[in-house]
Amino acid sequence: MTRYILSILFSVAFLMGLPTEVYASQSIEIVDNDFNTIAITLSGSVLKVSGANGQTLQIYNVAGIRVMSVKVDGDERNYDLNLPKGCYIVKVGKMVRKVSIR
Template structure:
């Protein structure tokens, strides 16, 4: 008898229960992929950067200490690096390169 009452109650709950409706959101977030044509080169102690107008140049030593931070104001820029011989990390915007001053 208890089994019949539970079965009827369960069936009744299924019939009366309101269905849950979900709607998928069709909105999407566009991630803008900025393709950078930044060119970084070094000759002797002169750093040459092209294609980075308006971006920030950061120079770090191998210990991670920021030695220089400057905003690049033209498409083609040269910087005289008066640092001791060694390896340095150059970051221009999202572009990162390792250079060696000899």
């Protein structure tokens, strides 16, 4: 019985030591580059949005409630945010940023 178990263990160890073939596959990664970059800056309570002509500007509070939504109708626009102090989520197109009004 011991000889049988040892022969099985030896066979398994021998098979594990044999070289195996490994094939490499090429992967193609597609990166979606948005060359029309959108810039969002906040100075005091004035939000400056540039590079977002035709996009929709949406502002959410931390509870997820939309507090403002406007269509950006120029390449560079300034919006006076008459919002209470706090943190807000600004979404323009696919770009999302967190801003803090103090």
